[in-house]
Amino acid sequence: MAQKPSIPKGTRDFNPSEIAKRNYIFDIIKKNFQTYGFQPIETPSFENSDTLLGKYGEEGDRLIFKILNSGDFISKVDDATYADKKSASIAPRITEKALRYDLTVPFARYVVMHQNELDFPFKRYQIQPVWRADRPQKGRFREFFQCDADVVGSDSLLQEVELIQLYDAVFSELKLEGATIKMNNRKILAGIAEVIGAKDLLIDFTVALDKLDKIGEDGVKKEMLAKGIAEEAIEKASPLFLPQGSNDEQLERLDTLLKDSEEGKKGLEELRFILETIATLGLQSAKLAIDVTLARGLNYYTGAIFEVAAPEGVKMGSIGGGGRYDDLTGIFGLKNVSGVGISFGLDRIYLVLEDLDLFPEAIDQSLQVLCVNFGEKEAMAALKLVCQLRKSGVKADIYPSSAKMQKQMKYANNRNVPYVILIGEQELSKNSFIVKNMKEGSQEEYSLTKVEDFVNHLS
Amino acid sequence: MAQKPSIPKGTRDFNPSEIAKRNYIFDIIKKNFQTYGFQPIETPSFENSDTLLGKYGEEGDRLIFKILNSGDFISKVDDATYADKKSASIAPRITEKALRYDLTVPFARYVVMHQNELDFPFKRYQIQPVWRADRPQKGRFREFFQCDADVVGSDSLLQEVELIQLYDAVFSELKLEGATIKMNNRKILAGIAEVIGAKDLLIDFTVALDKLDKIGEDGVKKEMLAKGIAEEAIEKASPLFLPQGSNDEQLERLDTLLKDSEEGKKGLEELRFILETIATLGLQSAKLAIDVTLARGLNYYTGAIFEVAAPEGVKMGSIGGGGRYDDLTGIFGLKNVSGVGISFGLDRIYLVLEDLDLFPEAIDQSLQVLCVNFGEKEAMAALKLVCQLRKSGVKADIYPSSAKMQKQMKYANNRNVPYVILIGEQELSKNSFIVKNMKEGSQEEYSLTKVEDFVNHLS
Numbered sequence: 001m002a003q004k005p006s007i008p009k010g011t012r013d014f015n016p017s018e019i020a021k022r023n024y025i026f027d028i029i030k031k032n033f034q035t036y037g038f039q040p041i042e043t044p045s046f047e048n049s050d051t052l053l054g055k056y057g058e059e060g061d062r063l064i065f066k067i068l069n070s071g072d073f074i075s076k077v078d079d080a081t082y083a084d085k086k087s088a089s090i091a092p093r094i095t096e097k098a099l100r101y102d103l104t105v106p107f108a109r110y111v112v113m114h115q116n117e118l119d120f121p122f123k124r125y126q127i128q129p130v131w132r133a134d135r136p137q138k139g140r141f142r143e144f145f146q147c148d149a150d151v152v153g154s155d156s157l158l159q160e161v162e163l164i165q166l167y168d169a170v171f172s173e174l175k176l177e178g179a180t181i182k183m184n185n186r187k188i189l190a191g192i193a194e195v196i197g198a199k200d201l202l203i204d205f206t207v208a209l210d211k212l213d214k215i216g217e218d219g220v221k222k223e224m225l226a227k228g229i230a231e232e233a234i235e236k237a238s239p240l241f242l243p244q245g246s247n248d249e250q251l252e253r254l255d256t257l258l259k260d261s262e263e264g265k266k267g268l269e270e271l272r273f274i275l276e277t278i279a280t281l282g283l284q285s286a287k288l289a290i291d292v293t294l295a296r297g298l299n300y301y302t303g304a305i306f307e308v309a310a311p312e313g314v315k316m317g318s319i320g321g322g323g324r325y326d327d328l329t330g331i332f333g334l335k336n337v338s339g340v341g342i343s344f345g346l347d348r349i350y351l352v353l354e355d356l357d358l359f360p361e362a363i364d365q366s367l368q369v370l371c372v373n374f375g376e377k378e379a380m381a382a383l384k385l386v387c388q389l390r391k392s393g394v395k396a397d398i399y400p401s402s403a404k405m406q407k408q409m410k411y412a413n414n415r416n417v418p419y420v421i422l423i424g425e426q427e428l429s430k431n432s433f434i435v436k437n438m439k440e441g442s443q444e445e446y447s448l449t450k451v452e453d454f455v456n457h458l459s
Numbered sequence: 460m461a462q463k464p465s466i467p468k469g470t471r472d473f474n475p476s477e478i479a480k481r482n483y484i485f486d487i488i489k490k491n492f493q494t495y496g497f498q499p500i501e502t503p504s505f506e507n508s509d510t511l512l513g514k515y516g517e518e519g520d521r522l523i524f525k526i527l528n529s530g531d532f533i534s535k536v537d538d539a540t541y542a543d544k545k546s547a548s549i550a551p552r553i554t555e556k557a558l559r560y561d562l563t564v565p566f567a568r569y570v571v572m573h574q575n576e577l578d579f580p581f582k583r584y585q586i587q588p589v590w591r592a593d594r595p596q597k598g599r600f601r602e603f604f605q606c607d608a609d610v611v612g613s614d615s616l617l618q619e620v621e622l623i624q625l626y627d628a629v630f631s632e633l634k635l636e637g638a639t640i641k642m643n644n645r646k647i648l649a650g651i652a653e654v655i656g657a658k659d660l661l662i663d664f665t666v667a668l669d670k671l672d673k674i675g676e677d678g679v680k681k682e683m684l685a686k687g688i689a690e691e692a693i694e695k696a697s698p699l700f701l702p703q704g705s706n707d708e709q710l711e712r713l714d715t716l717l718k719d720s721e722e723g724k725k726g727l728e729e730l731r732f733i734l735e736t737i738a739t740l741g742l743q744s745a746k747l748a749i750d751v752t753l754a755r756g757l758n759y760y761t762g763a764i765f766e767v768a769a770p771e772g773v774k775m776g777s778i779g780g781g782g783r784y785d786d787l788t789g790i791f792g793l794k795n796v797s798g799v800g801i802s803f804g805l806d807r808i809y810l811v812l813e814d815l816d817l818f819p820e821a822i823d824q825s826l827q828v829l830c831v832n833f834g835e836k837e838a839m840a841a842l843k844l845v846c847q848l849r850k851s852g853v854k855a856d857i858y859p860s861s862a863k864m865q866k867q868m869k870y871a872n873n874r875n876v877p878y879v880i881l882i883g884e885q886e887l888s889k890n891s892f893i894v895k896n897m898k899e900g901s902q903e904e905y906s907l908t909k910v911e912d913f914v915n916h917l918s
Contacts, residue, residue, distance in 0.1 A: 087530070119873040
């Protein structure tokens, strides 16, 4: 009863080469998270449903994967509900757990549950998969990793400064030079809505503004009008539709526009502090640019808002984003804990590095040395050599059977092995081994009593 | 509407210190997997239900977590089934996906799906979580990691030899010395059942034999009788109830017992080859011991069977196990692919290392340096220093606000930071910084123009 196997749509198998590349990115992100003082936590793949439901809006609730209760689940559904046969009312009676939808809500839950064990400010990073029952499409998966770094328990703007430096450090180490870190501030957006007299329409205003890139000035104005923002208000906001210009030009423009809004001025002050501090400290390769059209998850952010764009010329949505939120843990009963965080878009960073050919050359070289197997006696000598090589940290292997030379060499080629070792009868009698450099085709002979000579040559 | 948050039973949050310790184990296992030529793969957390169901027996099927279909799932249940209100018949109509139960079946599915891309022998390792709806109890979780290394596509006994060396290499590097790798062979068990005339009762025989440790000779004999094994057959098998003795003593005993069974003799020959080769190559710290009572998942294994016991004196079940199986991929339509593999029991290894105090001392030192924050101007100098330290790979941080000294030092203590850096007004004027060694209480002053002096001191 053999089945033709497949995997669920929107999920992926990762082969060794893909994992090597993914780990290359993960390792650089992790290393920098750690040098910046962040500590790792991990939370369970599934949470109690009530931890997750209602936290991501109606659309989010629909996209959360629910886990069927074990055992005789259906007997727990009361007759009236059962008779109705409605999915929405039956679901909560037959599921109690759901797969993690992001890392933010589980983190908030973690902070509240463990608040007495934590030292605030608590800087945590978390790199784990999340699951969404989204319609799969190119670059969008039902299972994917999120990489988040957040600080909770400090409202110092130094955190924002650090997170920008962290982005810069990671992208620089990935050699992804010229990434642009776009920055905005919720208070500036609120200030604008206030001074143009559209305070109640802040969200509509920013959602429309956010589309400037895509639908142009006319499109944005049309949408604002449709949402009930007065023509006069739109007129007042018109400086925002100008070509962006330098950070200084934008600050000047905003100074004028926001002179009558306390909240707007506060936002500007924050923006200025961050820009100036970053200017003093310097960035390695990234650019930092004000972008007042940036709104991302506005309901959520209360201060700085970040988004990272890939270097110019690379067609790719944002490769990172984040911001400050002032009441993340409030949903679980812990009030007044300010937080700020960023995340890295692994799958997109992967595609960009692939696109720009930035992965290290030898990244999928999973084996450094393969010993050819010439038969039982020779294999024993090769096995001893392999033992020594492995103890020295060399990735080494012996072909498991004395198959035809051609077959063994083909295996070495397919696995992209740089060195093949030959110990035949002749070498055995001389107590030596021959190393074949697969790239250059050259050969060298070493003594089996001086394996370290070869090991030193490798490193 | 604040909820008091909790996590599902049988699941765990991991704090930074626990993660550091888990990663210490994972990293050593991974490193050795790699030096032994294994390559990583990853498979999705959930598989199509038909990939998993029916592979782990009835009990296994019950313990598999099923994922509720999205959308209006209940409308897909036909009226007759719905009217019946039976969980067993409704479940397959409202779920199509299920969480991975182990790494072996997904691996078999992977090999079959990707057979044309793989180079055989394919040596893969996989370290991912699995989920089981088991009753949670001490040391048994509903979400836990498995660490597996398998070779498929080679029937060479050198693979068994390598896997034993791999166990030895990992446990030696973990400083867990004196672990015992117990080894048996399915063919020996079959041979015994044959010569005592209980061939049809092989499973009952081995299940009973496996309990020798727990219920003693009398208990085992009683169980065998109850299962229908003749008294005379049990009498013939009695050498197996003797104290184990050395490997040589056991081989001798088995030679006599199995002299009339071809299969048994084949098993003995395999056992001998592995023992002799290992004797030639040597082990670093583990012991290799024949254990004919070892049966583990007998239905599954066809040759060697392994199990690792923690060093004597540590009360803990097996910390690893594995063996050879000859038709893993057959369930998915790929016949005649022999495989052999081992796994490491992460949670138990963790407990053993904790028990024996074998984790490195500084393992949860997540921050090497903390700069005290004395106010805006001083903080800017500290921030620059922190930048430099981080670029040199030092885990460094600055306290985000100029809180009271006592509060900042308490934070440094709680985070177990070895060095605290002070840049006050005085240091600022001298362009210097003071390093306080938190363990020794001593202080040293460095120039801000020669940060590398301090960095060198650290490494």
